[in-house]
Amino acid sequence: xxxxxxYVQLVSASLRxxxxxxxxxxxxxxxxxxxxxxxxxxxxxxxxxFPEIAGWTIYEIGILYGMSxxxxxxxxxxxxxxxxxxxxxxxxxFDSLLIRPWPTLMVLLSRNLELRKLGGALQGFVVxxxxxxxxxxxxxxxxxxxxxxxGLAAIGTLIAxxxxxxxxxxxxxIGRSDDLQTFTMFAPITASQYPLTVFPxxxxxxxxxxxxxxxxxxVPVQYLLGxxxxxxxxxxxxxxxxxxxxVAYSFWRYGERHYHSTGS
Amino acid sequence: MGSINAANGMRxxxxxxxxxxxxxxxxxxxxxxxxxxxxxxxxxxxxxxxxATASGGTGDYSAIHFAQYVAFNQSMLWITIFRQNGLxxxxxxxxxxxxxxxxxxxxxxxxxxxxxxxxxxxSFWFRTLPLAVVFSLAVGxxxxxxxETYALLFASIILAAxxxxxxxxxxxxxxxxxxxxxWAIQFxxxxxxxxxxxxxxxxxxxxxLAPIAAASPFAALQYYPARIYLELSGAEALLWPIFWxxxxxxxxRTMTHFARRKLEVQGG
Numbered sequence: 001x002x003x004x005x006x007y008v009q010l011v012s013a014s015l016r017x018x019x020x021x022x023x024x025x026x027x028x029x030x031x032x033x034x035x036x037x038x039x040x041x042x043x044x045x046x047x048x049x050f051p052e053i054a055g056w057t058i059y060e061i062g063i064l065y066g067m068s069x070x071x072x073x074x075x076x077x078x079x080x081x082x083x084x085x086x087x088x089x090x091x092x093x094f095d096s097l098l099i100r101p102w103p104t105l106m107v108l109l110s111r112n113l114e115l116r117k118l119g120g121a122l123q124g125f126v127v128x129x130x131x132x133x134x135x136x137x138x139x140x141x142x143x144x145x146x147x148x149x150x151g152l153a154a155i156g157t158l159i160a161x162x163x164x165x166x167x168x169x170x171x172x173x174i175g176r177s178d179d180l181q182t183f184t185m186f187a188p189i190t191a192s193q194y195p196l197t198v199f200p201x202x203x204x205x206x207x208x209x210x211x212x213x214x215x216x217x218x219v220p221v222q223y224l225l226g227x228x229x230x231x232x233x234x235x236x237x238x239x240x241x242x243x244x245x246x247v248a249y250s251f252w253r254y255g256e257r258h259y260h261s262t263g264s
Numbered sequence: 265m266g267s268i269n270a271a272n273g274m275r276x277x278x279x280x281x282x283x284x285x286x287x288x289x290x291x292x293x294x295x296x297x298x299x300x301x302x303x304x305x306x307x308x309x310x311x312x313x314x315x316a317t318a319s320g321g322t323g324d325y326s327a328i329h330f331a332q333y334v335a336f337n338q339s340m341l342w343i344t345i346f347r348q349n350g351l352x353x354x355x356x357x358x359x360x361x362x363x364x365x366x367x368x369x370x371x372x373x374x375x376x377x378x379x380x381x382x383x384x385x386x387s388f389w390f391r392t393l394p395l396a397v398v399f400s401l402a403v404g405x406x407x408x409x410x411x412e413t414y415a416l417l418f419a420s421i422i423l424a425a426x427x428x429x430x431x432x433x434x435x436x437x438x439x440x441x442x443x444x445x446x447w448a449i450q451f452x453x454x455x456x457x458x459x460x461x462x463x464x465x466x467x468x469x470x471x472x473l474a475p476i477a478a479a480s481p482f483a484a485l486q487y488y489p490a491r492i493y494l495e496l497s498g499a500e501a502l503l504w505p506i507f508w509x510x511x512x513x514x515x516x517r518t519m520t521h522f523a524r525r526k527l528e529v530q531g532g
Contacts, residue, residue, distance in 0.1 A: 053315045
């Protein structure tokens with residue numbers, strides 16, 4: 001489709017521009033990776049003293065952590081303008097997207113790729129790799145499981161993206177969405193680094209329905225590690241992603257139609 | 265710059281703080297969202313600790329202590345580390361407004377800090393207290409059994425807020441010498457995440473990390489006040505916060521002096 005070709009062109013242009021400063025990019029990437037890994041450092045600090053959380057060992061939780069970070073970082077890399085969307089509404093620059101003969105979302109997504117956010121994916125992948133190697137050596141999982149998990153992490157990006165899209169849509173009405181992101185993205189993603197079973201019922205329900213981060217990693221991985229669930233747990237992830245994308249995108253289109261500009 | 269005399273100076277500072285407080289009041293509705301987010305984070309951390317300590321606590325801490333420790337820190341975050349990034353200095357540097365800010369006939373450091381004090385006062389009443397109430401309904405309140413705890417707690421909270429202000433000021437001012445200001449702020453938050461003990465008590469950190477964190481200014485923000493609150497430490501928990509309050513103040517004043525020199529040299 002013409003829109004996709006245009007998206008690819010715009011994104012390549014953006015990437016080439018960023019790559020003009022190769023050293024800056026690489027340093028940013030590694031610096032980001034190190035900073036984000038403090039998250040895992042804390043997790044490791046806990047698990048060094050307490051070998052198990054709700055029956056999950058550090059390597060099993062490491063898989064959850066890695067998948068969560070990969071999904072989150074890929075989404076942050078591909079859609080930074082969604083994360084900071086309220087600026088478009090507050091400053092009225094969203095209008096300049098509306099007048100173009102392209103879907104606004106496509107233009108928004110092609111604006112800027114924050115490659116340095118891949119640092120988060122990098123440290124997530126390192127934790128994931130170390131964890132899976134330990135479990136492989138212990139015979140708990142096989143290589144196909146590892147590939148499935150990586151695929152699920154990529155699908156998880158779509159779930160994170162959908163949540164962010166729905167959150168950004170609120171800006172059409174209340175003019176602000178960045179604060180909402182703390183509530184809909186950061187808190188759930190932090191929770192998804194740990195086994196869902198530790199949380200109280202209401203939180204488990206929230207993280208499996210409105211903010212369905214449970215389907216990014218916990219539900220399928222629970223089955224792959226033999227801790228519960230069925231084969232359907234694996235299918236739940238892509239199904240959840242499709243539902244989320246559909247709902248979020250419909251909500252976005254609805255919000256667009258009801259958008260009242262600043263009136264300049 | 266000393267062109268404002270003492271009486272006038274105090275009035276100006278008080279006014280700055282008051283205006284900042286009033287400005288925050290306008291956004292009360294949107295602050296509800298971030299308060300809810302804080303509550304959820306608190307519950308997440310409490311749940312994690314409950315699961316981890318299911319077979320018993322460790323060190324000085326019982327299971328209840330962990331929950332109250334986390335709850336106390338989540339409430340405290342809003343008066344310690346959740347400040348306007350770098351006290352607004354990185355933005356001022358980026359837009360060039362820093363030259364005007366520094367040109368004012370008022371002590372720049374004092375101005376930046378007192379301006380933010382309005383935010384701190386607002387955060388205390390509209391964030392820390394409501395959060396503390398909600399958490400106390402869930403995990404209970406540790407009622408101090410010794411009367412001196414109240415005084416120690418008051419002092420440690422004041423010191424924590426002050427150290428937080430200094431750290432943000434230093435981070436913001438470092439923008440004069442760095443190329444990318446985002447790193448400094450990210451580094452500040454990462455250091456706080458790892459060293460302040462807001463989730464994992466500092467004495468439970470592995471190996472050499474425990475003493476390093478305990479001696480860092482970040483521990484003064486969360487760990488020491490929480491220890492005093494839970495009555496696991498006494499007045500000795502004020503030693504490092506007092507040290508860092510003084511040391512960081514010296515660093516702030518010195519950096520301001522050099523930043524002003526740099527500004528004048530560059531003709532800003």
